[in-house]
Amino acid sequence: MTTAERAKEPLITDDWRVSSRIYRDPTIFARELSRVFGRTWVFVAHESEIPTGGDYKTAYIGRQPLIVNRAADDGAINVMFNRCRHRGSAVCQREFGNANFFRCAYHGWTYNSAGELVGVPFDDGYGPDFDKAAMGLVHVPRAESYRGFVFVSLDPSIEPLADYLGNARRYLDFIADIGVSGPELVSHAHKLVYRGNWKLQIENTIDPYHFSFTHKSWLDILKDRTGKSSPWVKNVRTNPDWRGIDLGGGHAVHEYGRLEQAGENAHAIGIGELIPFNLNIFPSLAFVGAHLRLVVPRSVDETWVYLYPLLPKDADEHVRDRILRDHEIFYGPAGFGSTDDIEVGFDRVMRGIEGSASPADWTLMSRGLDREVVDEAAGIRIGRSSDEVPQRAYLRRWLGLMEDCDE
Numbered sequence: 001m002t003t004a005e006r007a008k009e010p011l012i013t014d015d016w017r018v019s020s021r022i023y024r025d026p027t028i029f030a031r032e033l034s035r036v037f038g039r040t041w042v043f044v045a046h047e048s049e050i051p052t053g054g055d056y057k058t059a060y061i062g063r064q065p066l067i068v069n070r071a072a073d074d075g076a077i078n079v080m081f082n083r084c085r086h087r088g089s090a091v092c093q094r095e096f097g098n099a100n101f102f103r104c105a106y107h108g109w110t111y112n113s114a115g116e117l118v119g120v121p122f123d124d125g126y127g128p129d130f131d132k133a134a135m136g137l138v139h140v141p142r143a144e145s146y147r148g149f150v151f152v153s154l155d156p157s158i159e160p161l162a163d164y165l166g167n168a169r170r171y172l173d174f175i176a177d178i179g180v181s182g183p184e185l186v187s188h189a190h191k192l193v194y195r196g197n198w199k200l201q202i203e204n205t206i207d208p209y210h211f212s213f214t215h216k217s218w219l220d221i222l223k224d225r226t227g228k229s230s231p232w233v234k235n236v237r238t239n240p241d242w243r244g245i246d247l248g249g250g251h252a253v254h255e256y257g258r259l260e261q262a263g264e265n266a267h268a269i270g271i272g273e274l275i276p277f278n279l280n281i282f283p284s285l286a287f288v289g290a291h292l293r294l295v296v297p298r299s300v301d302e303t304w305v306y307l308y309p310l311l312p313k314d315a316d317e318h319v320r321d322r323i324l325r326d327h328e329i330f331y332g333p334a335g336f337g338s339t340d341d342i343e344v345g346f347d348r349v350m351r352g353i354e355g356s357a358s359p360a361d362w363t364l365m366s367r368g369l370d371r372e373v374v375d376e377a378a379g380i381r382i383g384r385s386s387d388e389v390p391q392r393a394y395l396r397r398w399l400g401l402m403e404d405c406d407e
């Protein structure tokens with residue numbers, strides 16, 4: 001098959017063969033930035049990251065650089081493009097901090113925390129028509145908060161955030177209600193970078209199928225510590241309450257037991273078990289164990305991942321310490337989990353799919369297709385723990401956006 005012929009092949013077939021082009025083709029990546037990240041609600045911050053006037057963080061929607069801050073005067077949350085209106089320099093360099101003004105380092109233009117241009121050095125150079133009021137930092141078209149989670153959209157006509165979240169709201173509510181007064185992200189994030197496509201991290205986030213293979217060394221350590229084998233494999237294979245659910249809209253969840261019985265069904269893999277499910281919110285937000293995970297695409301083969309431990313606001317120091325230590329041991333830079341996923345789930349996949357000359361230049365995402373249960377009324381599909389229901393959930397929405405001709 002020639003390259004031209006291959007380009008005409010469907011990206012995803014009815015029997016869920018997924019073209020490997022979607023992970024390595026720069027033209028598809030460029031389309032994703034406009035079709036997927038340009039038309040959805042994208043998470044950028046939790047309100048606890050910017051609790052007081054002047055607090056800010058830098059963030060991204062796709063590759064668009066943003067400043068998210070709480071205005072110093074009225075406490076409103078602003079989300080603005082992090083690009084100077086003079087000659088385009090990124091105005092703010094730090095990942096978080098507190099500032100009443102942002103001064104561009106290039107020629108000194110200065111903006112207040114609402115983004116208004118308040119200072120132009122030597123401002124006699126622009127003539128009488130120069131409209132300073134129209135030259136502030138540009139705000140993104142839409143920004144909304146749902147129970148403390150701040151999302152933005154580049155699409156001015158997008159549906160309200162609560163509607164967009166749909167069936168995922170119930171799970172986000174559970175997280176927002178952690179402890180007595182919800183979680184806070186005060187320990188900030190640790191960031192990992194891998195040389196692979198961003199969608200590999202989304203697919204890996206709800207994937208109980210891989211755990212006992214990719215993370216075997218971790219399960220062996222746990223066995224040494226506790227003297228008994230983890231019930232993980234048995235649960236993945238036979239526990240009817242361990243379910244992968246397509247929530248509609250690209251969102252998906254894997255429940256470790258019914259939500260109503262949360263706490264009684266600990267999955268016992270020692271990675272922090274604050275949340276009794278793994279949740280993907282399309283396109284780039286996830287929750288696993290005891291952390292919020294944010295996926296930031298940089299290029300077709302470079303991805304940044306931010307992991308923010310979730311700390312119950314009212315928990316005592318001992319509980320917060322335990323959450324952080326559990327998080328570090330599996331996900332931290334010297335932990336036992338993230339390193340496995342980067343090597344096995346991302347690096348090796350990217351290397352394998354360079355085999356584009358293979359007539360089978362696709363991956364298989366059909367696991368459990370013939371046994372998933374579709375609930376039309378609720379708009380959900382339910383599969384077994386090891387099925388690829390969550391992966392199909394996000395790819396179904398992804399494909400719909402990528403193929404939408406309404407541009």
Ligand code: FES
Pocket residue numbers: 084085086087088089104105106107108109
């Ligand atoms: S680019 Fe910002 S002041 Fe010139």
Ligand SMILES: [Fe+2]
Pocket residue numbers: 204210211214215337341
């Ligand atoms: Fe993993």
